[in-house]
Amino acid sequence: MRVVIVEDSSSSLAVLCRMVGHINTASVADYVECFGFTDPLKALEYLEHSPCDLLIADYVMPAMNGVQLIEALRRIPAHRHVPVVMVTADSDRSLRMNAITAGATDFVAKPVDPLELRLRVTNLLELRQAQNTIAHQAETLAEEVRIATQHLVRREEEVVFRLARAIELRDGDTGGHVDRVAESSRIIAEAMGLNSDFCRTLALAAPLHDVGKIGVPDAILNKPGRLDENEMQVMRTHTTIGAEILAKADSDLVQMAAAIANSHHERWDGTGYPNRLAGTDIPLSARITAVADVFDALCSERCYKKAWAPEAARAEILRCAGTQFDPACVSAFDRSWTKIVALMARDGASDQKSAA
Template sequence: MNIVIVDDNLVNVALLRGLVRQIEGAQSVEFTDPRAGLEHVLRTDVDLLIVDYQMPELDGLDFVRILRSDTSKQDLPVLMVTADHEMELRHRALQLGANDFLTKPVDRVEFQARTRNMLALRRSQRALSERAVSLATEVALATDAIVARELDTILRLSKAAEYRDPETGAHVMRMAHYARLIALQLGLPEAEQELLLHAAPMHDIGKVGTPDHILLKPGRLSPEELVIMRQHARIGHDILADSASPYLQAAAMIALHHHERWDGQGYPLGLAGEAISLWGRIVAVADVFDALSSERPYKAAWTLEAARDFLLEHAGAHFDPRCVQAFVEAWDQVLEVRQRFQDEPPPPAESTLMELL
């Protein structure tokens, strides 16, 4: 246990040092200059401070007042050395944060008893602090595990929705990372970028409620079929909206808003401009870009440059211009995401399967 003794009297310092040496497991550092002692205590891990009241330039009361103004020293046990008759002084010292007192002349038995009590208090403080850190670490690990399982479930549900759609599982990963790039360029906080990354893959979860003959139709949809198809935005919102998960709450908003248009001509609500949630506006850009630049059974893939030009051409009409500009400014990173999450090759044709058999 590390004890600091601050007293301008060399005789007193020698006495107190000798008494500390009689306490097992204790060692002391002594200062006759109170300012040097204060600086040492403020920057060092100390278990007990023994400080005299009567010192030049900086007395014991000012010493304790300055010490307690440092939040990291609020719990440091302090023994103040005073004369027996200085009761008013003791009251002021207690108010400033002193814990106990030694009376001049210092008695060996009293010193050891009070010092041992203060060191026992310090050990208890350290044990509680270490336990609190341990519990906080355990809680953090448990929380991380819960969040990891939640995110894994979200991703698997997203992929499950994509299996009913001509789109691929790689699509949801690309568009989610595109969305994060846009959020980064717009200066959104990192926590919101992460939230968007994990929520965006759920944007089309409502397609689980779309009939196969409409969802998988290779040609253009009739007006009646288009009405049914567009219901997936509201269905997705209704599936996710009542969740307590912040990821699913964000995903519900994205599902509802990602087909809205900047000019108000989108669906399902016909919102315009900033009435559309920022998450919805971001995902609209990311989703359309990846849909255009990806091959589907009913269309060939556009070049990346052509898909980018489409976004620029329709900025201010279909898309939020700021989101389009943010996407274009991150073009090098867009290409990296495209390379990282590539579509799996299509399954072999029936004739090829027969040859394999």
Template sequence: MPLLIVDDSRSSRLALETAVRSFAAYELESFGDPLAALERSRDIDFDLVLVDYMMPGLNGVDFIRRLRMQPGYESVPMVMITSQTERSVRLEALDAGATDFLTKPFDPLELQARILNLMALRNAQVELADRARSLDLAFRNASRRADMREQEIIWCLAQAMASRDGNTGDHIERVATVAELIAEGIGLDRLQRRNIYLAAPLHDIGKIGIPDAILQKPGKLTPDEIEQMRQHVPIGVGILRNSSAELSRVAVAIIGGHHEKWDGSGYPQGLSGEEIPIEARIVAVADVFDALCSARPYKPAWSPQKAYDEIIACSGTHFDPACVAAFRRKWSAIRALFDAEAEPVERLPAPVNA
């Protein structure tokens, strides 16, 4: 373990080096210039520091204070060696971050006891830090595996619903990806974007409770059938409402609000403006855009440009103007998803990290 000695007196440095080497085989480096010692401490991580108090240019208290500010030296033991006995000096050193004191001229046995005890403390600190890093790595790996399983479950549920609704997996992939792009465009953080990406495929999960005759009807729905179709929102909310997971909360917000409209003319609650959860406002744009671009039994697919124009035209009425503005900013990336010449969208592309 490397040990640093800082003392402007050459004879004092030699005495300290000799005393330390008499009882331990530490890697010793000693400096008469405290500024040079500070510079060296940026290149090597010392596990113990012995520093004199009275030095020209930079005294021991100032040296300790500056060394404590360097990354990696927050908890390294630092011993100030001084002939000063004033209480004020020791209090100042403690305030700067000194761990212990030795009085000049030092007693070799006292020096040995102090160093061995402090090195044992340092060993315990290093082992604890290594253990913490190991546990953090294990936790991250476990979280990553859990995330992958969570994505697979969400995909299977959304894919099952899409097949009943006459959609393909491409629809839910695109809605998730476009929603994530819009979320990024309005400045949401990584965790928010990730949750929106993962929850967006569940926006129509409530259609599992809607009869096939209505879901797959090739013509226009009757008013009664429209009312039955709208029940997919409370059905979907009911499926996930009792979960305490944050992702489920986001999914419930999306399911319950993606048919609301900015001007209050949507359903099921007639919410308007910022009463609608931001996650639902984002997915509303992504869902309608993809629906316009997709062929249905009752309509042909629109071109991406025509669908884009419709989204822009509905800013401030159907859609949140901020979400539409983000949609416009991300248009080149969104347009590529619908380009016939573009590569197919990969199934569940990796979401942003938490």
């Protein structure tokens, strides 16, 4: 274990180092290594980069007294809880109170009794050893919790990924639609300055926006042509079906996915479905996903329509700001146009190219 001793008298410093250096007990697992300094400022400079297990400091020193040294030591994060022994010939109560307030752990009176010093140092090194053991155990436990949490998160992400793939196979015309909606939603959220946790969760939840299509009959879902009014009413139930599938979840991810599934066809002006929500009553995650979903749908070829050019789809999104879409989401979409169009080109969503 490492002990730093600060004493302005070189002869006294040598004596103290010799006393402490001879400590070798079964209760202190590591051997004791001493580092002596006659200049407290140089000791502090050393301690900034080299943590110790115990500091022994004289009170009366030039440039900085023992109390000031302890105060400076406690400002170094690695030394906030390191035991400190103050060596002083002064028995004044106010001095001791000041030292304790600064962070002194124990006192040794001058002239120093070798046996007393060794006993006090041994006790404090045992204390420090226990602190280190507890800190190591806490770090180990924290790492185990982190690994276990990551494992659970990966399992959750995998389940969501597999479910999104099932939706893609069920709705055969979508191709890579769910992946692009996920990435576009994340891009828009980042442009809005939303925190990284929200952006990550949104990217994972957005692919489930159409999970309710599992409950829509094949004849309607895969009809080659436009739906009539009755068929459209059935198709619109995919929002509430999706919300029911994902309802009552404990997971933040699934809760967000439920909100998106239920509300991604709501409109900013309140004329959407299923609940005719308007403005900020529509969950933010759903407002963002709506922009990404409609843009990608416009740019994708379907059995009932040709793919739009990205610039034409962009113009449509901008035109619908304030009516169909949240203007803030549209603005973020437009600011991110270079990333959005690069995503479309990368995934081959459209054969038509468009410059940003």
